[in-house]
Amino acid sequence: ETIDVETYVDRIMKKFNGLATDNQIELSFKKNIAEPNIIADPDRLEQVFTNLIDNAIRYTAENGFVKVYIESTTNEFHVTVEDNGSGIPEEDLPFVFERFYKADKARTRNKTKIGTGLGLAIAKNMIDIHQGIITVNSKMDQGTSFTFKIPQNNSD
Numbered sequence: 164e165t166i167d168v169e170t171y172v173d174r175i176m177k178k179f180n181g182l183a184t185d186n187q188i189e190l191s192f193k194k195n196i197a198e199p200n201i202i203a204d205p206d207r208l209e210q211v212f213t214n215l216i217d218n219a220i221r222y223t224a225e226n227g228f229v230k231v232y233i234e235s236t237t238n239e240f241h242v243t244v245e246d247n248g249s250g251i252p253e254e255d256l257p258f259v260f261e262r263f264y265k266a267d268k269a270r271t272r273n274k275t276k277i278g279t280g281l282g283l284a285i286a287k288n289m290i291d292i293h294q295g296i297i298t299v300n301s302k303m304d305q306g307t308s309f310t311f312k313i314p315q316n317n318s319d
C-alpha cells in the first residue's frame with residue numbers, strides 16, 4: 164500500500180505528545196523526506212513506531228529526551244528512535260528481539276504499565292515481513308537507539 168510519509172508520520176508522532184508530556188520527556192521529531200511516498204503496510208509499520216517510541220518513553224527517566232529521526236529516499240525508509248534513558252546491558256543486547264525478554268526490573272524505571280516483553284519481538288517480525296532490518300545500539304545509563312530500514316524501490 165502507498166503511504167504518504169509526511170501525513171502518516173505526523174499523525175503517529177501526535178499520538179505520543181500526551182504520553183511524553185505525562186512522563187516529562189522531551190519528544191522531538193525530525194524528518195528528511197526526499198521521497199514522499201513509501202510502500203508498506205501502514206498498520207504494521209505503525210505498530211513498530213508505537214513499540215519503539217513507547218519503550219523509549221517508558222525506559223527514560225523524567226527530564227530525558229526521545230528523538231525520532233525519519234528519512235525517506237527512493238531506496239529506503241529509515242527511522243531512528245533515540246533516548247537517553249536506562250540503556251540495556253551489553254550482554255543482553257543480542258536477546259532484546261526475543262519474545263519475553265526483559266532487562267532486570269531493578270534497572271528499569273518503574274512505570275504503571277508493566278510490559279510483557281513482546282513489543283520488540285513483534286516489531287522485529289513486522290520489519291521482517293517488509294524485508295527490512297532493525298538494529299539496536301545501547302550504553303548502560305546513557306541511552307539506547309533503535310534503527311529500522313525498509314527497502315523501497317521507487318523507479319522515479
Ligand code: ATP
Pocket residue numbers: 214218219220222223246248249250251259264265266267271277278279280281282283284307
Ligand atoms: P511490551 O512492549 O510487551 O509492553 P516490554 O517493553 O518489556 O513489554 P519489549 O518492548 O520487547 O518488551 O522490550 C524488551 C525489554 O528491552 C524491555 O523490558 C526493556 O528491558 C528493554 N528495552 C526496550 N527498549 C528499551 C529502551 N529504549 N531503553 C531501555 N531498555 C529498553
Ligand code: MG
Pocket residue numbers: 214217218278281282283
Ligand atoms: Mg515494549
